[in-house]
Amino acid sequence: MTKTLKRSVIAMMLSASAAALAIAEEQKAPAGAASESARVSKPHWAWQPAYQPFAPNVQNKDWSRSSFDAFVLSKIEARGLTPSPDADRAIFIRRATLDAWGLIPTPEEVAAFENDKSPDAYEKLIDRLLASPRYGERQARFWLDLARYADSTGFQNDNTRPNMFRYRDYVIKAFNDDKSYAQFIREQIAGDEIAPGDQDVLVATGFLAGYPDNSNSRDLVQRKYQITTDMVDTVGQAILGTTVGCARCHNHKTDKFTQKDYYSLQAFFANTAFDEKVPARKGEVEAEFQKEQAVYNEATKAIRARQKEIIDSVREAALKYHKERYLTDSRDSIFKPKDQWNAMDRWVNHRLVAVTDDTALAGFLRYAADDKTAPEHSEEIVKKAEEYQKLTQELRKFQTLRSNKGSLNYTAATELGHSDAPPTHILFVGNHEKPLDEVQPAFPEGMTTEAPDIKPTATSSGRRTALADWLVSEKNPLTARVFVNRVWNQYFGKGIVGTVSDFGKAGDKPTNQELLDHLAFTFVKDGWSVKKLHRSILLSATYRQSSDYREDVAKADPENKLLAVFPRKRLEAEEIRDSILVASGKLNEKIGGPSVFPPVPTNFAGGGNFNQDPAWTVSKDPNDYTRRSLYIFTRRSLPYPLLETFDMANAQQIHSKRDVTTTPLQALTLYNSELVFQWSQALAGRVIEEAGDNEAAQLDRLYLVLFGRKPSEPEVKALHAFLDQHQKTIAEKAENGKLSIAVPVTTKAHFVDPLRASAFVDLVHTVVNSNDFVYRF
Numbered sequence: 001m002t003k004t005l006k007r008s009v010i011a012m013m014l015s016a017s018a019a020a021l022a023i024a025e026e027q028k029a030p031a032g033a034a035s036e037s038a039r040v041s042k043p044h045w046a047w048q049p050a051y052q053p054f055a056p057n058v059q060n061k062d063w064s065r066s067s068f069d070a071f072v073l074s075k076i077e078a079r080g081l082t083p084s085p086d087a088d089r090a091i092f093i094r095r096a097t098l099d100a101w102g103l104i105p106t107p108e109e110v111a112a113f114e115n116d117k118s119p120d121a122y123e124k125l126i127d128r129l130l131a132s133p134r135y136g137e138r139q140a141r142f143w144l145d146l147a148r149y150a151d152s153t154g155f156q157n158d159n160t161r162p163n164m165f166r167y168r169d170y171v172i173k174a175f176n177d178d179k180s181y182a183q184f185i186r187e188q189i190a191g192d193e194i195a196p197g198d199q200d201v202l203v204a205t206g207f208l209a210g211y212p213d214n215s216n217s218r219d220l221v222q223r224k225y226q227i228t229t230d231m232v233d234t235v236g237q238a239i240l241g242t243t244v245g246c247a248r249c250h251n252h253k254t255d256k257f258t259q260k261d262y263y264s265l266q267a268f269f270a271n272t273a274f275d276e277k278v279p280a281r282k283g284e285v286e287a288e289f290q291k292e293q294a295v296y297n298e299a300t301k302a303i304r305a306r307q308k309e310i311i312d313s314v315r316e317a318a319l320k321y322h323k324e325r326y327l328t329d330s331r332d333s334i335f336k337p338k339d340q341w342n343a344m345d346r347w348v349n350h351r352l353v354a355v356t357d358d359t360a361l362a363g364f365l366r367y368a369a370d371d372k373t374a375p376e377h378s379e380e381i382v383k384k385a386e387e388y389q390k391l392t393q394e395l396r397k398f399q400t401l402r403s404n405k406g407s408l409n410y411t412a413a414t415e416l417g418h419s420d421a422p423p424t425h426i427l428f429v430g431n432h433e434k435p436l437d438e439v440q441p442a443f444p445e446g447m448t449t450e451a452p453d454i455k456p457t458a459t460s461s462g463r464r465t466a467l468a469d470w471l472v473s474e475k476n477p478l479t480a481r482v483f484v485n486r487v488w489n490q491y492f493g494k495g496i497v498g499t500v501s502d503f504g505k506a507g508d509k510p511t512n513q514e515l516l517d518h519l520a521f522t523f524v525k526d527g528w529s530v531k532k533l534h535r536s537i538l539l540s541a542t543y544r545q546s547s548d549y550r551e552d553v554a555k556a557d558p559e560n561k562l563l564a565v566f567p568r569k570r571l572e573a574e575e576i577r578d579s580i581l582v583a584s585g586k587l588n589e590k591i592g593g594p595s596v597f598p599p600v601p602t603n604f605a606g607g608g609n610f611n612q613d614p615a616w617t618v619s620k621d622p623n624d625y626t627r628r629s630l631y632i633f634t635r636r637s638l639p640y641p642l643l644e645t646f647d648m649a650n651a652q653q654i655h656s657k658r659d660v661t662t663t664p665l666q667a668l669t670l671y672n673s674e675l676v677f678q679w680s681q682a683l684a685g686r687v688i689e690e691a692g693d694n695e696a697a698q699l700d701r702l703y704l705v706l707f708g709r710k711p712s713e714p715e716v717k718a719l720h721a722f723l724d725q726h727q728k729t730i731a732e733k734a735e736n737g738k739l740s741i742a743v744p745v746t747t748k749a750h751f752v753d754p755l756r757a758s759a760f761v762d763l764v765h766t767v768v769n770s771n772d773f774v775y776r777f
Contacts, residue, residue: 015338032497044255044501045513046241047447050477052521053514061700066540067522073541076467076564079556084545084565089114091546091777093125094708098776099491100129100140102628103587104579107704124163127513128536132532133591137630139530142490143171144488144630145658146238147207150651151595154212154636158615162407162594163276167206168630174204179482180529182472185239189471192413193457199281205413208234209274212636212652215355220330220348224422225432228269233260237654239471241482241503244444248431255504256446263426264442268452268467271343271421271460273350274675285406285593292403300398303391310388311358317376318364322356325363329433344422362388404617406594413464419456420462444469446590450475472528478503480520488519489657491537493567501656528590530562547777554753571774573646574629576670580768583705584682586626595633596624600677601641642676645669670769675740680765684757685746687764693752695723702764706773719763726759 026260052169054075055067061081064070076083087095093113113125124192129135149168153159174184186194195201202674211230217223229248246252247262297304299445311318323334333341333348341349368376369385415421425435441452441463443641452466471479489495496516499507510516526532537543547566560567571579581587597619604616615638619625632640636651645666649655670676683705691701701717703711711719730741734755741758743751751757767773 267424684744
């Protein structure tokens with residue numbers, strides 16, 4: 001343990017001891033002795049220091065396997081209940097693999113665990129899961145939900161953000177490397193200040209840069225305010241678990257956040273801009289992008305050159321027209337001489353350059369050609385506008401040649417080389433055109449009296465570093481509490497605080513505050529190690545319990561808040577798709593890289609040929625079609641259909657917790673999806689190859705692949721009955737001249753009876769649609 005960490009832990013213990021002593025003294029005092037003012041001023045429970053509570057006394061002292069189990073058990077025993085017995089090993093490894101990796105285990109992995117009689121069999125399993133790169137992919141998905149990750153900007157244009165995959169890959173690597181959560185937060189908030197020039201850290205600021213963005217906005221001052229608002233709200237919800245955003249227009253109705261608090265937090269980001277064109281290190285991805293893009297560039301060279309000639313002939317007038325279309329307060333900065341720019345002027349003009357290209361300047365041609373009253377209107381300008389439009393249409397024909405895999409740049413936060421920041425004002429009802437008092441960077445007064453330690457540099461204000469340091473300091477109890485609660489929610493389906501992004505008075509109270517504080521305190525003591533936290537949960541007696549229904553628990557604890565039974569859980573969208581790919585043997589396990597475009601239904605977003613649509617240009621490499629769902633391009637206006645049906649995260653906003661809906665569309669999607677059926681054909685072929693011609697062995701293998709177990713006797717009877725009946729149905733269709741069969745996809749097996757083989761494909765497809773597959777138990 002480092003000296004700094006030791007000091008942090010000691011400080012937390014001292015604060016906790018002082019708080020505990022004060023509570024004890026208050027309890028000793030006569031009734032009414034405590035002053036009303038003291039009770040009113042007592043901080044909300046979530047804002048009080050985390051402490052290490054004493055482990056409770058329990059009757060079943062041999063049950064615990066992790067340090068927190070006793071806290072769970074004490075609540076169970078207090079209700080006169082007992083924990084559930086351990087789940088059998090096949091169920092446990094499927095559960096743990098899905099939770100840690102987001103994928104089902106292989107039959108061989110299940111068998112190895114079932115046959116491992118060593119006393120540390122569970123430890124070896126969990127350590128293997130946590131050591132795999134798949135762990136980082138799974139954990140990244142949860143964080144990317146909070147970071148409102150997308151590969152496009154949203155709004156009406158929904159422009160592609162070709163650099164954002166680098167932020168996604170940073171998150172994956174951070175979890176796989178077990179980067180300290182404290183450092184993880186610091187890099188995402190202030191990577192450009194703490195490690196200037198280091199691409200591996202700078203890309204972390206993609207956390208801030210993921211805001212939905214309207215490049216067509218004509219009020220750049222308002223746009224700055226909206227972007228800063230998004231950053232503050234994201235930090236508030238994702239890291240602090242607060243609804244601080246409610247204080248943007250008025251003092252918070254329930255929590256002690258004032259408008260001054262809100263805009264004081266905004267002041268930390270007042271000088272923050274983003275550079276989307278920082279040259280990236282040349283590697284395999286960049287080389288491939290350059291190679292593909294060179295083909296497009298060569299094929300369109302003449303068209304693009306002529307377009308540039310047309311724009312160059314009117315560039316000065318077009319740029320003036322483009323600038324004049326911005327609103328008054330934006331124009332005040334845009335037309336100001338550069339040597340007179342202040343911090344706000346720098347931000348506005350940086351933004352102007354970022355959203356201005358020749359396509360934007362072409363708007364002048366349309367205006368001058370269409371508006372006959374315009375002073376620039378002429379026969380010549382009409383001809384130029386018409387030619388430019390024809391060239392644009394011609395250029396679209398080459399869309400399939402254009403690379404949609406990556407870029408040569410990365411996106412990073414920047415303070416534009418200056419340390420002075422634009423002023424931040426409290427805004428009347430949140431209206432940026434009605435500024436009130438100016439405020440300086442400060443932490444919420446209801447949480448702390450600490451002043452930020454801001455150390456400007458020659459090129460940056462230092463404000464975000466000060467904020468980041470406070471977020472992960474021992475004086476801020478929320479960050480650790482909120483994160484461990486999110487991890488608990490991941491494994492048990494509901495957080496100790498059910499409202500995982502609202503630890504305020506309007507949010508849920510913790511079902512077991514001592515458990516939450518123990519987890520938070522231990523998390524910090526262990527150096528903010530995320531893997532240690534996951535390991536303690538995965539190896540706990542609480543996590544190992546069976547999910548079998550118990551009447552006594554259902555009556556005493558219908559919401560299962562006590563966790564006397566392990567909670568069943570519907571798989572998330574990505575788990576369903578990825579596990580089908582694993583089962584079929586199709587999953588491409590490549591890690592990282594640019595987002596991919598698998599095929600989509602022909603009626604996607606109203607139909608059209610998406611091989612020629614820039615909104616969804618299907619990847620050229622078929623291997624991309626079976627990448628993990630994490631790598632599918634996230635276009636805000638066009639979510640990938642199969643994932644959207646099963647409640648994927650909404651990338652338009654901070655997504656704190658996945659919805660779990662049950663709709664007919666979900667069953668219809670799995671049943672009618674051409675992709676799912678193709679994967680079922682592949683799975684049928686795999687089963688036949690691995691099990692041979694014996695039908696009983698095939699059914700056993702199918703269940704081992706999908707569920708990690710063999711079918712029960714009643715299931716076997718039902719499966720055989722399905723095959724017999726379905727084979728007759730297919731044969732009857734053949735007699736009516738409507739024979740159309742789909743056989744297992746395999747190069748090795750020979751089908752003695754194609755009709756039986758086709759029935760087996762439909763059986764596989766049906767079993768993939770079962771609850772046993774889309775739930776983990």
